[in-house]
Amino acid sequence: MNVQAWTYLIVTATFALYIGxxxxxxxxSTSGFYVAGRGVPAVANGxxxxxxxxxxxxxxxxxxxxxxxxxxxxxxxxxWTGGYVLLALLLAPYLRKYGKFTTSEFVGDxxxxxxxxxxxxxxxxxxxxxxxxxxxxxxxxxxxxFLEVEVHWGVVIGxxxxxxxxxxxxxxxxxxxxxxxxxxxxxxFLIPAAAISWKITGNPIPQFGFGGSVQEGQQAGVFLLExxxxxxRELRLPEYTAAFVPGKKSMIDVTAITxxxxxxxxxxxxxxxxxxxxxxARAARWSALWALVxxxxxxxxxxxxxxxxxVNLISTLHGTRYSEVPEWFKSWETTGLIGFxxxxxxxxxxxxxxxDELTVDRDIMVLANPEIxxxxxxxxxxxxxxxxxxALSTAAxxxxxxxxxxxxxxxxSVLWKDMSSRRELLxxxxxxxxxxxxxxxxxxxxxxxVAQVVAFAFGLAAASFFPILVLGxxxxxxxxxxxxxxxxxxxxxxxxxxVYFRLIRPEATADDWLFGISPEGIGAxxxxxxxxLALTVSRFTRPPPEEVQQLVSEIRLPRERAADSP
Amino acid sequence: xxxxVLSPLLSRQPDPSAYWRANLRLMAILLAAWFVxxxxxxxxxxxxxxGVRVGGxxxxxxxxxxxxxxxxxxLILVYAAVMDRLDRRxxxx
Numbered sequence: 001m002n003v004q005a006w007t008y009l010i011v012t013a014t015f016a017l018y019i020g021x022x023x024x025x026x027x028x029s030t031s032g033f034y035v036a037g038r039g040v041p042a043v044a045n046g047x048x049x050x051x052x053x054x055x056x057x058x059x060x061x062x063x064x065x066x067x068x069x070x071x072x073x074x075x076x077x078x079x080w081t082g083g084y085v086l087l088a089l090l091l092a093p094y095l096r097k098y099g100k101f102t103t104s105e106f107v108g109d110x111x112x113x114x115x116x117x118x119x120x121x122x123x124x125x126x127x128x129x130x131x132x133x134x135x136x137x138x139x140x141x142x143x144x145x146f147l148e149v150e151v152h153w154g155v156v157i158g159x160x161x162x163x164x165x166x167x168x169x170x171x172x173x174x175x176x177x178x179x180x181x182x183x184x185x186x187x188x189f190l191i192p193a194a195a196i197s198w199k200i201t202g203n204p205i206p207q208f209g210f211g212g213s214v215q216e217g218q219q220a221g222v223f224l225l226e227x228x229x230x231x232x233r234e235l236r237l238p239e240y241t242a243a244f245v246p247g248k249k250s251m252i253d254v255t256a257i258t259x260x261x262x263x264x265x266x267x268x269x270x271x272x273x274x275x276x277x278x279x280x281a282r283a284a285r286w287s288a289l290w291a292l293v294x295x296x297x298x299x300x301x302x303x304x305x306x307x308x309x310x311v312n313l314i315s316t317l318h319g320t321r322y323s324e325v326p327e328w329f330k331s332w333e334t335t336g337l338i339g340f341x342x343x344x345x346x347x348x349x350x351x352x353x354x355x356d357e358l359t360v361d362r363d364i365m366v367l368a369n370p371e372i373x374x375x376x377x378x379x380x381x382x383x384x385x386x387x388x389x390x391a392l393s394t395a396a397x398x399x400x401x402x403x404x405x406x407x408x409x410x411x412x413s414v415l416w417k418d419m420s421s422r423r424e425l426l427x428x429x430x431x432x433x434x435x436x437x438x439x440x441x442x443x444x445x446x447x448x449x450v451a452q453v454v455a456f457a458f459g460l461a462a463a464s465f466f467p468i469l470v471l472g473x474x475x476x477x478x479x480x481x482x483x484x485x486x487x488x489x490x491x492x493x494x495x496x497x498x499v500y501f502r503l504i505r506p507e508a509t510a511d512d513w514l515f516g517i518s519p520e521g522i523g524a525x526x527x528x529x530x531x532x533l534a535l536t537v538s539r540f541t542r543p544p545p546e547e548v549q550q551l552v553s554e555i556r557l558p559r560e561r562a563a564d565s566p
Numbered sequence: 567x568x569x570x571v572l573s574p575l576l577s578r579q580p581d582p583s584a585y586w587r588a589n590l591r592l593m594a595i596l597l598a599a600w601f602v603x604x605x606x607x608x609x610x611x612x613x614x615x616x617g618v619r620v621g622g623x624x625x626x627x628x629x630x631x632x633x634x635x636x637x638x639x640x641l642i643l644v645y646a647a648v649m650d651r652l653d654r655r656x657x658x659x
């Protein structure tokens with residue numbers, strides 16, 4: 001069987017599995033739809049959080065990105081995992097204790113204000129839509145590369161699947177399909193990683209092979225990372241493991257970006273809501289642990305894959321005759337992911353700095369891995385299924401958050417306070433359906449600004465939600481005026497900085513940036529402004545009412561309130 | 567009714583403020599470790615630490631690409647386990 005037949009087979013089988021799970025876990029109540037009836041076991045929620053969190057970007061692009069960045073790739077590795085420590089210690093158990101359905105709901109109740117609730121719901125919808133467009137696009141791209149379907153048909157197929165299980169099964173359907181999707185994506189990531197690790201270093205565990213030595217070729221016996229640094233010196237590029245050298249990001253920028261991504265992770269609504277689905281505050285703590293274990297499995301493998309792919313790319317292609325390139329080069333050349341332009345006309349590939357002969361798309365590092373490692377066709381097909389699982393699971397989680405923000409926070413809590421549960425469920429399904437269609441449109445014809453701002457969803461989440469949530473739990477005295485001032489100034493400052501340096505003056509360099517912090521990292525500054533302003537304004541405004549201070553004392557204790565117990 | 571019957575009840579008398587102080591102290595320790603393993607070892611001191619080699623890894627690079635993630639997992643594990651004990655000790659579970 002060839003790659004395409006295998007891909008059709010495996011992708012169809014996984015889709016059938018997702019739909020089967022959705023049918024089995026369909027729901028009939030608002031609690032089931034928004035928070036899966038709060039009955040998800042901690043381990044299952046950890047897996048679901050892993051799939052929810054790891055998007056098409058983590059699965060397909062991250063290893064390739066790191067491969068080109070070397071040390072600086074740590075901004076993604078630490079930035080997208082360190083936030084779980086903040087989430088576990090500062091937010092998850094308390095938000096779960098408070099209960100109810102959404103993060104905006106906590107903001108609205110804790111800050112005794114519908115204005116705060118609406119600002120939070122607005123931030124949720126904005127952040128989630130920018131993020132989801134990238135996911136639908138990812139679905140389309142995987143379809144087009146592996147199944148030779150047009151990108152927009154790929155998006156339509158993905159939308160139909162997500163529509164089915166998000167609208168029918170709500171959070172419950174999404175949770176259990178995400179558990180399945182996590183299994184698919186992690187297997188699809190680890191098998192080629194182990195194979196390439198085995199091939200290059202003789203150790204099948206990528207995390208160990210990363211620190212091992214090269215098996216074959218000119219550098220046999222040399223430590224992998226030393227060999228890689230030597231190859232980079234040969235090409236007049238900065239060493240792979242070197243930090244802050246010219247051509248790489250500065251220390252302050254690496255610090256700011258890492259912090260913004262960490263804090264942003266802890267403030268992303270689709271991640272926070274996962275912790276509403278477990279049984280108790282205690283289960284929320286353990287489920288944060290499981291989430292990071294499952295995420296860490298991919299995140300400690302990715303930098304190893306990045307290094308293997310880099311060594312492999314340079315040692316097989318640099319100085320090689322174009323007529324003698326390996327077969328995978330030819331097959332991926334047709335997709336445009338890798339290209340050779342013989343500028344000096346010597347028929348050889350020159351990868352040295354400035355030669356500019358080889359163009360490599362970062363995605364190829366993961367997508368072409370199975371072929372580089374000479375794995376059977378079914379593994380290539382599995383990678384396609386893994387990429388789809390990563391994109392679909394994140395898209396579904398985001399859709400649900402958008403639907404809840406509209407139907408619950410705007411609809412039930414503000415506009416139609418006396419809406420019945422049945423009507424609310426109908427409205428929630430309707431908004432989920434509407435959001436799927438909008439997301440599909442964004443996926444088929446992404447507006448230019450989406451690609452520009454999607455990477456900044458984290459900065460915006462860091463500057464808006466995180467400080468307000470932390471202050472809402474850890475202080476009794478932060479007032480609604482303080483929260484609204486902090487949240488809106490944080491997001492406006494961060495948004496304005498990003499728009500200015502991305503859209504208005506994209507040619508600006510590090511010298512123009514505030515303290516040398518790039519737009520990617522400015523969310524860290526926005527967060528500090530938010531904290532400072534919220535605390536200052538709270539000192540000069542009327543303290544929160546007694547019942548709100550009581551509420552804060554209440555959420556700090558894991559025990560369920562008497563009214564909630566049978 | 568003897569002390570034997572009452573004492574388990576008495577020892578489980580919830581003390582929210584002591585519980586909260588114990589929680590904050592644990593958090594402060596774990597967050598300090600979080601900061602040290604990621605920002606200090608993985609970023610601020612990465613250049614001097616890269617002079618130290620452990621196996622095939624420059625140490626600073628290892629913290630930035632692998633070690634910090636492993637430490638994060640351990641930190642949450644310690645937090646969840648110790649909080650379970652605090653919940654029981656202060657009778658708030």
